[in-house]
Amino acid sequence: MTAAMMARLADGVPRRTFILLGTLLAALLIAPWIVNDYLLTVLIVILYSAYTGQAWNIMMGFAGQLSLGHAIYAGLGAYVAAVLFTKFGIGPWIGLVAAIPIAMACGAVIGFLAFRFGVAGVYFAILTIAFAEFARIGFDHLGIVNASAGLFLPVAQYAHNDLWRLRGDPTMFYYVILAATVLAFIVCRLLLRSRMGYFWLAIREDEQAARAAGIDTFRYKMYAVTISAAVTSFAGVFYAFFYNNLFPEQVFNIGRSIEMILGPVIGGVGTLFGPILGSFVLTGLAETLNSAMSAVGLDLPGAKEVFYGICLLFVIVALPEGVWPPLARRLGIDRGKR
Amino acid sequence: MTALLSLHRVGKRFRGLVAVDGVSFSVPEGAIFAVIGPNGAGKTTLFNMIAGAMAPDEGSIVFAGQPITGLTPDAVCRRGIARTFQLVRPFPALSVEDNVIVGALLHRHDVGAARERAQTLLRRFDLFDRRHQPASALTLPDRKRLEVVRALATEPKLLLLDEAVAGLRPTEIDRMVAILRELNRESGLTILLIEHVMRAVMALASHVLVLDHGTAIAEGTPEAVVRDPAVVQSYLGAEAV
Numbered sequence: 001m002t003a004a005m006m007a008r009l010a011d012g013v014p015r016r017t018f019i020l021l022g023t024l025l026a027a028l029l030i031a032p033w034i035v036n037d038y039l040l041t042v043l044i045v046i047l048y049s050a051y052t053g054q055a056w057n058i059m060m061g062f063a064g065q066l067s068l069g070h071a072i073y074a075g076l077g078a079y080v081a082a083v084l085f086t087k088f089g090i091g092p093w094i095g096l097v098a099a100i101p102i103a104m105a106c107g108a109v110i111g112f113l114a115f116r117f118g119v120a121g122v123y124f125a126i127l128t129i130a131f132a133e134f135a136r137i138g139f140d141h142l143g144i145v146n147a148s149a150g151l152f153l154p155v156a157q158y159a160h161n162d163l164w165r166l167r168g169d170p171t172m173f174y175y176v177i178l179a180a181t182v183l184a185f186i187v188c189r190l191l192l193r194s195r196m197g198y199f200w201l202a203i204r205e206d207e208q209a210a211r212a213a214g215i216d217t218f219r220y221k222m223y224a225v226t227i228s229a230a231v232t233s234f235a236g237v238f239y240a241f242f243y244n245n246l247f248p249e250q251v252f253n254i255g256r257s258i259e260m261i262l263g264p265v266i267g268g269v270g271t272l273f274g275p276i277l278g279s280f281v282l283t284g285l286a287e288t289l290n291s292a293m294s295a296v297g298l299d300l301p302g303a304k305e306v307f308y309g310i311c312l313l314f315v316i317v318a319l320p321e322g323v324w325p326p327l328a329r330r331l332g333i334d335r336g337k338r
Numbered sequence: 339m340t341a342l343l344s345l346h347r348v349g350k351r352f353r354g355l356v357a358v359d360g361v362s363f364s365v366p367e368g369a370i371f372a373v374i375g376p377n378g379a380g381k382t383t384l385f386n387m388i389a390g391a392m393a394p395d396e397g398s399i400v401f402a403g404q405p406i407t408g409l410t411p412d413a414v415c416r417r418g419i420a421r422t423f424q425l426v427r428p429f430p431a432l433s434v435e436d437n438v439i440v441g442a443l444l445h446r447h448d449v450g451a452a453r454e455r456a457q458t459l460l461r462r463f464d465l466f467d468r469r470h471q472p473a474s475a476l477t478l479p480d481r482k483r484l485e486v487v488r489a490l491a492t493e494p495k496l497l498l499l500d501e502a503v504a505g506l507r508p509t510e511i512d513r514m515v516a517i518l519r520e521l522n523r524e525s526g527l528t529i530l531l532i533e534h535v536m537r538a539v540m541a542l543a544s545h546v547l548v549l550d551h552g553t554a555i556a557e558g559t560p561e562a563v564v565r566d567p568a569v570v571q572s573y574l575g576a577e578a579v
């Protein structure tokens with residue numbers, strides 16, 4: 001990282017923010033030594049949600065383009081890496097090199113169709129859902145990925161962690177997704193502070209006025225969708241190697257897309273902390289509810305979804321900006337937020 | 339003086355309704371040129387065609403020697419024509435400073451340099467103290483001024499103002515008029531304005547074009563135009579002449 005980038009990263013950030021970030025990062029770094037296996041898995045789910053939320057936020061929070069089909073980018077990443085691994089023995093990191101351009105190309109096709117032909121707002125959202133559904137149905141009949149029978153990655157005994165092939169115990173996966181989340185946070189911060197970031201915000205705020213200010217909105221919306229797709233595709237690669245099984249019905253399910261947006265919506269759309277905070281709040285509470293229910297011997301299928309719905313309702317009514325912006329004001333560190 | 343902007347027989351129809359009918363005029367470099375006319379005369383349509391928001395059905399628009407007919411609004415802005423909106427449209431959730439930075443980034447790639455430029459402009463237009471407020475928190479006169487500042491930040495050769503003083507009180511109008519005159523005098527910025535408020539037109543314009551029912555009915559100095567019988571008739575009716 002160059003000195004100029006470091007400077008841009010730290011520019012205008014209050015000291016309290018650094019203290020907060022440092023404490024959070026330190027806590028997350030030592031977490032595997034403190035928490036048990038179950039909680040570690042919960043933390044992996046939280047960080048996965050924070051990472052995908054951050055990726056989705058590039059499109060919606062920065063450039064104002066509502067995607068409700070982001071599962072397609074994660075799904076493509078997952079399937080590309082998994083097929084390369086199971087059929088050709090190619091490792092996930094090289095698989096990622098193939099997954100990213102494929103996800104970007106998919107984003108570019110969706111973006112081109114929408115932005116060139118003026119499909120905007122809620123119609124754009126419907127288009128993104130449609131593409132995710134095409135993928136779900138298409139992959140359900142695609143022989144090379146075992147169609148609806150599912151694609152399974154070989155599960156070896158965890159003799160030792162193999163980071164290069166992403167075979168290992170949950171602690172290794174935890175650090176991988178933690179590193180990815182930190183990296184996504186830094187990338188998003190740099191993007192938001194860049195020339196492109198300003199143009200995205202202008203488009204989000206008022207596309208006509210942005211065009212009148214000389215911004216080629218088509219081009220910058222295309223950047224937003226392809227960058228967001230690229231970042232999301234890594235989450236898919238991680239998903240494939242963490243869960244070791246892929247079913248089109250699950251991977252491309254609209255539920256996956258909705259889960260991705262819950263973190264940032266509850267934490268605060270367009271903020272950098274929102275996706276992280278929202279994921280902690282939401283998944284944390286949902287898991288607490290889960291264990292409380294199993295402790296008293298209650299088994300209610302769909303309770304998690306109902307709980308998500310209640311959380312969403314509460315946030316929309318009580319905290320329309322999300323949880324983070326009011327919290328940041330209370331902590332006196334909202335200057336960096338735009 | 340050479341013409342910075344010239345329109346040649348520009349026309350626009352909406353499903354048979356002729357909004358602008360073969361209008362030709364030239365805006366000399368360094369001028370403050372006003373287009374006036376009663377409601378429905380086609381002023382805004384004309385404005386939108388110059389700004390690229392609509393493509394004309396016929397005729398051509400030439401800016402700084404280059405045809406700009408049918409270009410998109412962003413391409414028009416990059417050529418050096420910046421506009422404001424009749425109903426102000428600053429980026430509401432962005433700070434006043436960030437609004438101007440967006441404009442300044444058009445010809446700058448460094449955010450720091452754009453911020454410096456934005457701050458210089460904000461100081462000059464009395465918005466520096468409010469630079470950290472969201473644009474949505476400003477009063478209407480401040481928002482109108484912010485829009486002009488954002489447009490200026492793109493470093494235009496021609497500034498298009500769509501009713502820049504509409505809805506302002508007389509003292510606020512005079513302030514805006516003073517700012518625009520100063521800009522024109524100091525930097526030689528050419529201004530094309532569409533205006534209803536005659537107080538502003540008379541104080542500002544060196545040249546006036548009167549539109550009525552989509553055609554140009556008079557052109558000249560403000561003093562001459564307001565005495566033109568055709569103009570009086572279009573505004574006040576035949577009995578007034």
